Amino acid sequence: MQFRAVKGMNDILPDAVGRWHRLEAAFRRVVESYGFGELRTPVVEPTELFVRSIGEVTDVVQKEMYSFEHHKDRLTLRPELTASAVRAYVQHKVNSKEPVSRWYYIAPMYRAERPQRGRYRQFYQAGCELYGDAGPASDAEMIDMLVSLYTELGIPDLKVCIHSLGGPGSRAKYREALLEYLRPRKDELTELSQERMEKNPLRILDSKSEKDQAVVENAPRILDCLEEEDLAHWDELKRHLDALGMQYEVDPKLVRGLDYYTRTLFEIKSDAGNLGAQNTLVGGGRYDGLVKRLGGADVPAIGFAMGLERILLAMPETDDTPSPPCFFAPLGEAAISAALVHAKQLRLAGVRTEVDSRGNSLKSMLRRANGLGVRHCVVIGESELEEGRAQLKDLAKSETVEVKLSALVARLQSLMTSEDEA
RNA sequence: GUGGGUGUAGCUCAGUGGUAGAGCACUGGAUUGUGGCUCCGGUUGUCGCGGGUUCGAUCCCCGUCACUCACCCCA
Numbered sequence: 001m002q003f004r005a006v007k008g009m010n011d012i013l014p015d016a017v018g019r020w021h022r023l024e025a026a027f028r029r030v031v032e033s034y035g036f037g038e039l040r041t042p043v044v045e046p047t048e049l050f051v052r053s054i055g056e057v058t059d060v061v062q063k064e065m066y067s068f069e070h071h072k073d074r075l076t077l078r079p080e081l082t083a084s085a086v087r088a089y090v091q092h093k094v095n096s097k098e099p100v101s102r103w104y105y106i107a108p109m110y111r112a113e114r115p116q117r118g119r120y121r122q123f124y125q126a127g128c129e130l131y132g133d134a135g136p137a138s139d140a141e142m143i144d145m146l147v148s149l150y151t152e153l154g155i156p157d158l159k160v161c162i163h164s165l166g167g168p169g170s171r172a173k174y175r176e177a178l179l180e181y182l183r184p185r186k187d188e189l190t191e192l193s194q195e196r197m198e199k200n201p202l203r204i205l206d207s208k209s210e211k212d213q214a215v216v217e218n219a220p221r222i223l224d225c226l227e228e229e230d231l232a233h234w235d236e237l238k239r240h241l242d243a244l245g246m247q248y249e250v251d252p253k254l255v256r257g258l259d260y261y262t263r264t265l266f267e268i269k270s271d272a273g274n275l276g277a278q279n280t281l282v283g284g285g286r287y288d289g290l291v292k293r294l295g296g297a298d299v300p301a302i303g304f305a306m307g308l309e310r311i312l313l314a315m316p317e318t319d320d321t322p323s324p325p326c327f328f329a330p331l332g333e334a335a336i337s338a339a340l341v342h343a344k345q346l347r348l349a350g351v352r353t354e355v356d357s358r359g360n361s362l363k364s365m366l367r368r369a370n371g372l373g374v375r376h377c378v379v380i381g382e383s384e385l386e387e388g389r390a391q392l393k394d395l396a397k398s399e400t401v402e403v404k405l406s407a408l409v410a411r412l413q414s415l416m417t418s419e420d421e422a
Numbered sequence: 423g424u425g426g427g428u429g430u431a432g433c434u435c436a437g438u439g440g441u442a443g444a445g446c447a448c449u450g451g452a453u454u455g456u457g458g459c460u461c462c463g464g465u466u467g468u469c470g471c472g473g474g475u476u477c478g479a480u481c482c483c484c485g486u487c488a489c490u491c492a493c494c495c496c497a
Contacts, residue, residue: 063494063495080497114424277492282497306497311497363450
């Protein structure tokens with residue numbers, strides 16, 4: 001019987017990891033330049049934390065959580081990080097240490113969904129959470145930061161969608177208006193949406209069914225129901241985005257499936273990389289009530305999360321293979337030993353070096369060096385070793401020169417570093 | 423959870439009711455110890471698994487599992 005990775009959970013082999021490094025490095029550089037600092041939290045949290053923050057009737061909580069019992073604890077593999085971040089924020093009383101906190105994370109999340117392109121059971125998210133700033137300027141800055149990041153990564157065809165759910169007051173008002181509109185049309189909705197009417201009527205808005213969309217077409221709009229302060233926040237957000245020169249669309253059907261959102265919601269999409277149905281690169285929004293709901297002070301917050309696998313699919317192909325190492329092809333045990341000694345010195349001098357110690361034929365060692373794209377290869381055989389020399393072969397030029405072993409390290413070091421600069 | 427597609431060599435894939443194939447990769451040699459290009463040779467398979475039909479099944483039928491795409495939902 002052959003073991004294989006659990007369904008929906010993937011290995012990332014070294015030849016594929018270069019893209020991940022490039023993405024993660026760009027993300028860190030950009031968000032750190034905006035003042036965000038990294039947060040690391042446990043993979044496992046109390047189940048109740050996610051139920052309370054994400055919402056009892058959401059799909060994530062009802063059918064996608066990896067939950068288990070350990071002794072008497074009910075625990076869950078985190079399906080997202082906002083809940084954990086808020087838990088940490090409250091637990092460490094961070095709001096009494098600093099008025100504004102900017103946190104980011106890059107970490108694996110777990111959702112027991114059926115996997116498909118751009119959606120996996122263990123998947124990686126990078127995200128930011130910003131606490132203590134209720135103003136729409138921070139919303140606009142965050143959205144703009146994301147566009148900068150994706151532009152830097154070379155992702156084309158970005159589509160920024162924004163919307164506002166308003167605060168609890170606006171939302172309750174809208175819910176009534178929407179239900180009033182939908183009730184007489186209930187029979188025209190899909191079965192699924194009829195169920196949604198009871199639990200979460202807003203979700204009917206972003207149904208992909210044409211049947212539902214036809215009904216929803218002329219439904220009242222959230223934006224028309226916003227209370228004064230929510231409307232002011234919304235208008236100011238758009239002004240800031242305009243000032244930043246941002247292209248965006250107002251999407252009145254953008255509602256998102258997590259209960260904690262208030263006011264600003266946003267998504268950035270791209271169809272680059274054949275993302276298919278999973279073309280949302282990042283989703284986020286404001287969650288002003290969540291810190292309080294989890295037992296903290298009344299601290300406003302906004303955040304987003306992006307799925308790294310999707311970003312990777314959308315990123316253009318680039319050569320992320322590392323530059324080839326310096327290579328030793330020693331013949332015989334004594335030569336292998338000498339190679340280890342000299343290679344170590346090179347590494348200490350900062351030169352990436354590989355020794356082929358398989359004891360194979362010279363031909364196969366050179367073939368491998370060639371496969372690795374090696375430029376400088378050191379051949380040490382019995383006769384050279386006796387005379388304290390080595391052959392230094394330039395595979396690109398097909399030239400070989402003899403070098404004293406005592407001068408080898410300095411010689412290679414200068415060759416490799418001068419190429420790095422070139 | 424529901425539906426569709428696909429399972430043949432390490433990878434990409436042909437193929438036929440009658441003993442299993444190509445390209446790439448890997449490897450040996452041509453060149454006792456010198457790569458790439460070329461030429462010659464070699465290794466690799468329970469044709470996903472189980473059952474049925476058949477003299478005979480990788481091929482047809484049924485079931486099952488895996489992968490994959492889509493729905494739902496989300497990143």
